Amino acid sequence: MTRESSIEILRKIGVTPSPQRTAIYHFLRTHAIHPTAETIFEAVRAEQPTLSLTTVYNTLKLLAEKHAVWEITIEGGELRYDANMCEHGHFKCLHCGEVYDLFPAENEPLMPSVPGLPEGFVLKEIQLSCRGYCPKTDCRAALAATSNYTSE
Numbered sequence: 001m002t003r004e005s006s007i008e009i010l011r012k013i014g015v016t017p018s019p020q021r022t023a024i025y026h027f028l029r030t031h032a033i034h035p036t037a038e039t040i041f042e043a044v045r046a047e048q049p050t051l052s053l054t055t056v057y058n059t060l061k062l063l064a065e066k067h068a069v070w071e072i073t074i075e076g077g078e079l080r081y082d083a084n085m086c087e088h089g090h091f092k093c094l095h096c097g098e099v100y101d102l103f104p105a106e107n108e109p110l111m112p113s114v115p116g117l118p119e120g121f122v123l124k125e126i127q128l129s130c131r132g133y134c135p136k137t138d139c140r141a142a143l144a145a146t147s148n149y150t151s152e
């Protein structure tokens with residue numbers, strides 16, 4: 001993923017590739033870590049010293065409107081960003097806070113059906129956001145501690 005290809009995509013979707021917008025979008029494309037706006041700001045500011053958090057928010061909003069990034073809500077109020085536009089879900093570990101991608105197997109829908117979708121409604125997008133515990137040793141230990149606590 002080159003910076004040139006990021007600029008190319010921005011042009012294609014009708015976003016003027018200013019150096020700051022390009023840096024934000026390129027960071028998202030090259031860091032699949034589901035960062036928050038604050039994380040992006042801290043990371044990109046090193047390269048763009050005049051960057052403001054407001055510019056980050058505005059750029060992310062614009063990119064989301066143009067379907068170049070996904071706004072992911074995993075927990076209330078916490079928005080994270082993802083430039084991978086392939087259909088996939090997310091899993092957040094309740095212990096370490098890491099957000100993992102969930103990719104459906106080939107030819108397998110992300111969700112087989114949507115329960116309770118009334119007749120006449122047309123579904124265009126699904127966000128699958130899961131929370132639980134990842135397989136890291138510390139996180140397993142935290143889960144075990146929770147289970148012991150609730151079973152008493």
Ligand SMILES: [Zn+2]
Pocket residue numbers: 093094095096097098133134135136139
């Ligand atoms: Zn974890």
